Amino acid sequence: MVTKVILFFSIMIAPLWASVTYSVSSEKVANAQTMLFELQSDETFSKAYVAYLGVRYPFYLHPSKADVFYALVPTGYYVKPKKKNAVIVTIVHGEKHYVSVPIMIVKGTYKSERLKVVSSCAKISKKNRARIKRENYEAKKIYHTFTKNSYITEPFLRPMESKITSAFGTKRVFNGVLKSYHSGTDFRAAVGTPLMAANAGKVVLVKNRFFAGNSVIIDHGQGIYTGYYHMSQFKVKKGDMVERGEVIGLAGATGRVTGPHLHFAVHVAGVGVDPMQFLEIINVLY
Numbered sequence: 001m002v003t004k005v006i007l008f009f010s011i012m013i014a015p016l017w018a019s020v021t022y023s024v025s026s027e028k029v030a031n032a033q034t035m036l037f038e039l040q041s042d043e044t045f046s047k048a049y050v051a052y053l054g055v056r057y058p059f060y061l062h063p064s065k066a067d068v069f070y071a072l073v074p075t076g077y078y079v080k081p082k083k084k085n086a087v088i089v090t091i092v093h094g095e096k097h098y099v100s101v102p103i104m105i106v107k108g109t110y111k112s113e114r115l116k117v118v119s120s121c122a123k124i125s126k127k128n129r130a131r132i133k134r135e136n137y138e139a140k141k142i143y144h145t146f147t148k149n150s151y152i153t154e155p156f157l158r159p160m161e162s163k164i165t166s167a168f169g170t171k172r173v174f175n176g177v178l179k180s181y182h183s184g185t186d187f188r189a190a191v192g193t194p195l196m197a198a199n200a201g202k203v204v205l206v207k208n209r210f211f212a213g214n215s216v217i218i219d220h221g222q223g224i225y226t227g228y229y230h231m232s233q234f235k236v237k238k239g240d241m242v243e244r245g246e247v248i249g250l251a252g253a254t255g256r257v258t259g260p261h262l263h264f265a266v267h268v269a270g271v272g273v274d275p276m277q278f279l280e281i282i283n284v285l286y
Contacts, residue, residue: 022088024101025281030108032077032169034268034278036285037088038062039069045092052086052103053079057269060222063153063285070285072224074271077169077181081107108274110169110181128210135209142204142217143225143267150221151200154244155283159196159228159264160251162187166261168274184227184265185275189251191232191260196245198226198264198279203240203248212263213255216248224282226275227265230255 020043025036037050039059048059050071059069073086085100124132166186189195197218204225205217212229216236219225232252242248253260266275 020090020097022099022101024086024103025284027102028104028106029075030106031075031079031081032108032272032274033075034273034281035073035075035086035103036281037071037073037086038065039071039088039090040067041069041090041092043092045090046094048088048090050086050088053084055269056089060150063150072222072268072282074268074273075105076271077183079105081105108169110171111167112171132210135211138205139217140270142219144270145204145219146223147202147219147221150224151202151241152220152224153200155286156198156279157196157245158187158279159198159226160187160189160193160262162189162193162262164188164276168276183272184229184263187262187264189260189262191250191252193251193262194247195228195231195249195251195262197242197248199244201226201242203236203238203242206234206236206238209255211256213257214249214252215255218242218248223267223269225267227263227267229263229265230257230261232260 020039020041023038029035039048048069049056050073052073057071057073059071062068062070083102083104086103088099088101090097164185165188166182168182168185170182199220201218201220203216204219205215208214214231214234216228216231216234217225228248230252231249231254233250236242236248251260251262264275266273266278268278
């Protein structure tokens with residue numbers, strides 16, 4: 001096995017069989033982080049995917065390398081530290097080939113914080129609990145909707161250039177009652193600050209929600225979604241196609257917040273992941 005470095009990621013390369021090699025961004029991953037697998041073959045295969053934690057993640061044609069394919073493989077926030085194999089499966093001439101890649105899942109170094117919000121948001125009424133349930137179902141349905149083609153042709157941008165005020169994964173306790181974890185990255189943003197689409201895609205949600213306030217979700221294709229929350233104003237509507245860097249709304253303080261900011265979220269194949277780590281991983285492709 002040969003080890004090399006691409007940006008900040010160690011790449012482990014090994015043969016599947018005589019004409020195929022694979023690589024993985026790291027054989028150690030924290031909960032809520034994303035791995036990048038690459039696959040190269042001298043033969044044509046009819047199907048290839050990574051089987052990991054009970055889910056199959058397909059390989060797609062690499063955007064900048066000829067005859068190379070890639071797969072993005074997320075690890076959920078609540079996955080416990082353990083050693084777990086990821087299995088690369090390739091079908092060539094009707095025959096399946098397998099290789100197991102040992103992955104060490106480690107505990108992410110996520111902080112804890114206690115927040116105080118207005119009691120109307122801390123103590124959720126029966127009516128609002130029903131609303132939250134509907135909104136969670138709607139979001140889950142979106143994140144598990146698969147768009148075969150990718151809209152992405154360039155590296156991802158941050159949605160704004162500002163100080164990160166709350167990192168992804170922070171355990172949060174509201175008024176000593178509500179417990180959760182921070183499912184995105186917060187950027188400092190005064191009300192009215194323009195917010196940009198991190199990459200090209202289709203707007204699939206423009207809506208006010210209980211926790212997230214005024215929210216925009218963009219489908220970038222192939223299971224990748226970005227979310228932008230707590231806006232004061234929308235600049236897009238559902239169904240719009242947006243370009244990388246296009247202004248999609250203005251920052252605000254809607255929803256359950258302690259002040260104005262942008263909450264930026266990323267989902268990969270239905271799994272919420274660390275947005276900043278995801279941007280580093282996927283931008284290796286471009």
